[in-house]
Amino acid sequence: MQQINWYTAMALSRLQDFEDRRNRINRFSIRKLQDMSNPFESFSEYQFQARFRLSKEGVIFVAALIKPKIVSPLKRGAQIPAFMQLLVALRFYSAGTFQIQIGDLTNLSQGTISKIVKRVSHALASLKPQFIRYPTENEAVVIRQRFYDYGGFPGVIGAIDCTHVLIKSVGGPNAELFRDRKGNFSINVQLICTSDLKITNVVARWYGSCHDNRIFENSKICGQLERAEVPSVLLGDSGYGCTPFLLTPFSHPVTAAEKRYQSAQIKTRNPIERCNGVLKQRFNCLRYMRLKLRTCLTTIVACCVLHNIALLHRDNLQFEEEVDEDHEEDTVTPLSSSGIASRTRIVLSHFS
Structure with missing residues (x-):
């Protein structure tokens, strides 16, 4: 017992x-x-930005702007909240992976992810007039000074270049138009940026085989510059034609003044090459897009809008200094007499 x-x-x-x-x-x-299903609670600010490429404050800001465009009354079924749709799209933009993998992370089907990405991309692209604007004359004063402080070249409003966004073959009789000089199918995207990498102009509708200078000559901003409707000067590489409002480097600088011009011109337009690199690091989907062509175009513009919003909200992500190499400096465009005269005046007045 x-x-x-x-x-x-x-x-x-x-x-x-x-x-x-x-x-x-x-x-x-x-x-x-913590509730791992809620990224706002489960991730620190840095972890959140590393996954979604925007700060928590930035996501709240963007969600409020696009909510009316992506949420509509349903006759039946459940509505996916605007925050969740935006986070799903941001995860897709930042990861650049297959939609089915994003669906596995969010318990959504690939078809639903596709619809969300298309819907959110269109909503973000519609914000382009609000967040991607060419500077006014008043704003140009500050931008000119910052460019001069950066590279020593006077009177610069923006640096211009194109970058190729790889896509899958669109098929059909016009498919080969999208094959670029490296043999890839791509969209050639024109960007203009300031010295702090803010995008002030984007043109995302030209096929990969199109030359950078042709895109510029057919763009709205070129006509505005020709008519002196907006502030100039832009800096570009030798793939562009030298004009009074778009200055390019010398093919073979000879004098000491020309060499000083060359050095300042290359350094001052460096931000656009950095901008192209940072944009593709921030949104890895721009390295290769598997979407339909129309959705590709709106997604490119959407990523540019988000890039500017991220700068506006001062995210603390650090990207490597990856210089984009999708330029056409090896293709020299014929120069105009007025462009040569403008370049000569700047050489004599500022670099002699």
Whole structure:
């Protein structure tokens, strides 16, 4: 009888120890564990930005802007909240992976992810007039000074270049138009930026085989510059024609003044090459897009809008200095007499 009581006491003691440990674990879980389904709670600010490429404040800001465009009354079924749609699209933009993999992370089908990306991209692209604007004359004063402080070239409003966004073959009789000089199918995207990498102009509708200078000559901003409707001067590489409002480097600088011009011109237009590199690091989907052509175009513009919003909200992500190499400096465009005269005046007045 005494032995039975001893076994019973031991069993009760172990049961009590188990209950104590379970209570401690439960208290720790309640205190420490977070809801992993809510990124705003489960991730720190840096972890959140690393996954979605915008700060938490930035996501709240963007979601409020696009909510009326992506949420509409449903006759049946459940509506996916605007925040969740935006986060799904941001994860796709930043990861640049297959939609089915994004669906596995969010418990959504590939078809639903495709619809969300298309819907959110169109909503973000519609914000282009608000966040991607060529500077006014008043704004140009500050931009000119910042460019001069950066590279020593006077009077610069923006640096211009094109970058290729790889896509899958569009098929059909016009497919080969999209094959660029490297043999890839791509969209040739024109960008103009300031010295702090803010995008002030984007043209995303030309096929990969199109030359940079042709895109510029057919763009709206070129006509505005020709008519002196907006501030100039832009800096570009030798793939562009030298004009009074778009200055290019010398093919072979000879004099000391020309060499100083060359050095300042190359350094001052460096931000556009950095901008192209940072844009593709921020949104890896721009390295290769598997979307339909129309959605590709709107997604490119959407990423440019998000890039400017990220700068506006001062995200703290650091990207490597990756210089984009999709330029056409090896193709020299014929120069106009007025462009040569303008370049010569700047050489004599500022670099002699």
